[in-house]
Amino acid sequence: MTRRTLHAIRHVGFEDLGSFETPLRTAGYQIEYIDAAERDLGQLEPLAADLLVILGGPIGVYDHDSYPLVADELQLLRARLAADRPTLGICLGAQLMAAALGARVYPGPAKEIGWSTLDLAPSAKSQPLAALRDVAVLHWHGDTFDLPQGCTLLASTPLCRHQAFARGPNLLGLQFHPEVRGDRFEHWLLGHASELATSGLNPVTLRHDAKRYARTLEQAGTVMLNDWLAKLKH
Template sequence: MTQRTLQAIRHVGFENLGSFEAPLREAGYAIEYIEAAEHDLTQLDPNGADLLVILGGPIGVYDHDTYPIVTHQLDILRTRLAADRPTLGICLGAQLMAAALGARVYPGPAKEIGWSVLELANTDEPNPLAELRDVPVLHWHGDTFDLPQDCTRLASTEICHNQAFSRGSNQLGLQFHPEVLGARFEHWLLGHACELGTSGIDPVALRRDAGLYAKGLEQAGKHMLRGWLAGLSF
């Protein structure tokens, strides 16, 4: 098997590759986490890794004046996406991808935090999210984005029209979290305790739903990722 390199830009420790790690390693990827808070992102080669993953985080694309790492990641993505290099964005990562492609990112009509199914779009090519049909996924965001030019909408929810998009076969942005591990979900509740409290969202209900849905999402998410990885071109 060909050994490939993967760099994952991580903003907070518990929002990692989660259930995606196993299928990525099975596919021959050597995983390197790039800690956004510690790494000089201006020195990161945008096209250096075979696959770049930008993970979630509790900041917004429009926080660039307060958090320079936003600008640094946008610079990386503009170069990488223009070269059509394999790229996956999850939550904040998807928002950064959309912004790098020229789309507007802005606060949504309401925070979307909890477990619910996606409405998958009918696409000309097979929808890469087909394995997630009727599977409750984890949503944890307040921002949304317009669909970037020359991209395909893959999924929606009632609150968020653009839940996922693709740009060719090499670039995938996911507003939701298909990578979350049920065994580590308590880290999410503790790490985002302030946000849950100010939003009036009950962590007890989120924990209960994770117990109901996380295992199913872990399996479906792995199958979805394997299919997407198989279609990448380098």
């Protein structure tokens, strides 16, 4: 098996690769987490890893004055995406990818937090997201973005039109969370307790839905990921 390197930029501890970690290791990827709060992202070589994954987090792309690491991530992504190196962005990661590709990122009409299915675009039928048809995924975001130029829209929801996009086989941005693990979901509820309280959302409902939907998402998410990995052009 070919051994490949993977850098996963992590913003908060519990928003990690989740259910994706096992299939990535099985596919031959050696995973190194890059904790954004601990590493100088400006010193990270943009093209070094065979695969770069930008994970979620509670800050916004436009928070660069308060959180300077955002500017470093955008600089890294601009170089990597210009070279068309395999890159996956999840939630904040997708927003950062969109911004690096020149699209606007801004607050959405309302927070989208909870479990629901995606409306897959016709273009998604031959894309990895086909595995997520009729599968409830986790949404946890307040921001959205315009579709970057040259990218294909893959999925939408009634509240958020731009849920997923791709550019060729190597670039995939996912506004939702396909990687969440049911047995780790309590970390999400605790970590985002203040946001849930201020948004008037009930953690009991979210916990119940996680028990109902997470296992199916873990299985479908693995199929989706493996399909995408198999088509990468390294």
